[in-house]
Amino acid sequence: MAVAMSTVFFYLLGALALFFATIVVGSKRIFRGAVALMAVLAATAGFYFLLGAEFLAGIQLLVYVGGVVVLIVFVVMLTGSLGLMEDTPSFGRQVVAGLGALNFFLPVFGVLQFSALPEISHEAVALPGADVIGELLLNFGKSGYVMAFELISVLLLVALIGGLVIARKGGQRREEPT
Amino acid sequence: MQIWSPLYRPSIWSFRTSIGNREVGMDMWQVTTLAARIQESLLNQDFVRAGIFLGGGLAATVAAVSLLGLVLVYAERKVAAHFQCRLGPMRVGWHGVLQPIADGIKLFLKEDIIPTEADRLLFVLAPFFCILGMFLAILVLPVSPEIQIIDLDMGVIFLAAVSGFGVFGVLLGGWSSNNKWSMLGAMRAAAQIVSYEVSLTLALLVVVMFSGSLKMSEIIQSQAAGWWIWRAHGVGLVAFLVYVIASVAELNRAPFDLSEGESELTGGFHTEYSGLRFGLFFLAEFINMVLASAFAATFFLGGWMPFHLGDWQAFNAVMDRIPPLLWFVGKTSFMVFLFMWFRWTFPRLRVDQLMALEWKFLLPVSLVNLLVGAAVVLSGFYFFS
Missing domain, CATH: 1.20.5 (Single alpha-helices involved in coiled-coils or other helix-helix interfaces)
Structure with a gap:
């Protein structure tokens, strides 16, 4: 029951984080991107909480949601107006960005896929x-x-x-x- | 994959019969939180009971918040009126007690306007951020030993963290309205909140240092012998004053209501809001005032702890007769009255005065206060120890 419930929470948080992360990258309005970034960071805090690292979760909320995102929003407010949209990047840029993202994704995916990571239960690691x-x-x-x-x-x-x-x-x- | 839910870990929300290894003497209070009750029911496979607790807690919180909103609107108008030698609302009901209900109906029936040039999504979302921050803070609010939703180990950090959502709502509302007054108001509000948050947190840190815990219930338990406001040779008193000033500023209330100074900015960040959305902003503001008062009571005035005087047995026994809930409500109401009193006593500050007060006065004072507090803690030199 406990494991089932936490698994549900894990996938829920994961889906939320992924959804908002795509908005951060994809949204043309910078301000909406900042709002979505806040959701991503809050979901990350949720992961920490789920893993039992409450202190880290609290600090994550405190520093990122209360500090970093507010700062980003501040900067956007100082520089731009409501009509501020990002330009559509050129095709070459898109290709380079895609390659950069793949460069990160493939090694991480490969390592996670082909290496046997130890399964650690929460009794073993007293946080x-x-x-x-x-x-x-x-x-x-x-x-x-x-x-x-x-x-x-x-x-x-x-x-x-x-x-x-x-x-x-x-x-x-x-x-x-x- | 084994991930486990915090709901099932006994160490977070466990029952507490004593407060660990700290010597407090006097009386011990058993703290039972809503989360602990739900956890216990789930462990007994009693899902109906757990459901009742969950639903009941949710309903009670929402009901309490809406009721408090109504009461506070009335109280604010009455207090303001009497400070100005007026009578305030008198027509609707006895001494105007039904006035807030009439106001509420009016707000419900008003047209909900969204400016055409506004960012619709964010405009709609903004009030909910304020409400979200408010409800998250309520989660750790210790009302009485029996009434608290979650007693997090990281209570104080959580409290400091969720206040960020409120700032975000204000910024979002001001920006998405696409109105220069709203924008200026939001900028002012956010700058003010972010600045004063520093002193506020430093003031809270003093109490965290004294009680040696970040947990709300333990902070209250540590005040069984005497409240922190006077137990530490003035350090607590200074921290309390810094907390009160900083939280008035953080609430955007007069004399720090620059973000909605009506003579300069029409209405500040909520200029473009009307109807129910405006009501939500207003509700969040009022409830945040209660929360600031309640946490002031928790950190400095002993929360739900009764007032005790040294070893006056008879006096203490009489004070123990008063239920903790009443103590909490009394202390919180006093603080709320204090905030309303401020509003009609001090003139509004200028922006530069506001920033100078924080960075040139409050911050150095609270830093020095923290150092002195550390000396007091290290020497164990308290009153009523």
Whole structure:
């Protein structure tokens, strides 16, 4: 019963994710693409939840739906108007894009098809809660990730300061002529 | 392929009789959620009972939301009126109590207009995003030990995550209307919500640090000895004030209602909306106000936990007599009244003042507050410990 139900949920989420992913790629209206992208990312969060990784699911929603997609929508709103449509790409471009997509799809499909992946039951992998993740992130030594954590923090700080610098320059340039 | 459903994992929504290894003393509350009830019925192969719980929970939530909408419209009009030395609605029913029903009927009967140049699909979809965000937040709302839908381990993160849907609805509504006032209103609203979300989350983090949990029920249980607003030497109080200011801004209510400032933008992002769709936006806004109040009560005022004073046995015993549901409703109503009070007390801010308040005042204050909070937690230096 439990397995049947989760299988149903899996295929439901998968179908939703695929459907919206095609809209992201296929829609000519950029804004609709952004909305569909949000649905794809939310479906991904659903997968994580189904796999028992609630923390990851929550963070996925928080970062991607609440952050990235809102940012994309913001950018679209700043740049374009309602009538903004994407051009139909030329035939050559379509071919190149198709080849690129195949280049990704075929290896992944091949690996999944021809290699025996171990079946892991949820009893075998006890997914940690937020407290364990927090301790691991701030631990040093063999089982800790404090170095990576600090590096990412520095990277984000640099990005933040960079953003500020760019924003300030724009403001000064506008003031100079007057 | 073996994928398993979270519905069947006992660790998420298990019954809790104590709160683990934390020493809280006083009283222990047993938290039973709707999800736990459904899970239990399913384990007993009692599908009828599970169905009743599921359907009943759904119906009760929808009924509560619609009823709350009606009550709040009336309360807002009455409170506003009395702050301005008016009487407010008086004609329909006793002291105008039936006025919101008349308003509702009016909204139902209004023509539903979609601008010809609008993006029809997104225009129709936008209010539902706001409603979706609202219902998702209700999922983790702890009303009483008996009334909560799901007690997620990641309650606080979930709460922060789903607030993104509300922003999305506002942005979508403003953009798809193809109207410059709507667009400007939506931009303002979204910029404001995204900015103030930072301080809001930092304020919540302080409480998460104090209680050592992201789970709503555990956060409430950790306040059995005293509410977080005063247990931590002012840190809780500062966090509470930051939370209140940030959530007023996030609700787009006065004095932060720049996104719908009627003298500047006619109606902001919902200028082009009419009839039922406008009603949905409005309902989401009102219920979000209740939710912000309810979560303020949960995080800082002890949620459904009764008020206890140190070891005054008699006093505490009397307070325990009051049911948790009543405590929750009382605290939430107080917060709602506070939000309405703000609206008629403070003048509207300018856009630059709004951003300066967040980035130059609230954010540094909440960051420093978080540091001080960490010191308090590490030294274990609480009141009523």
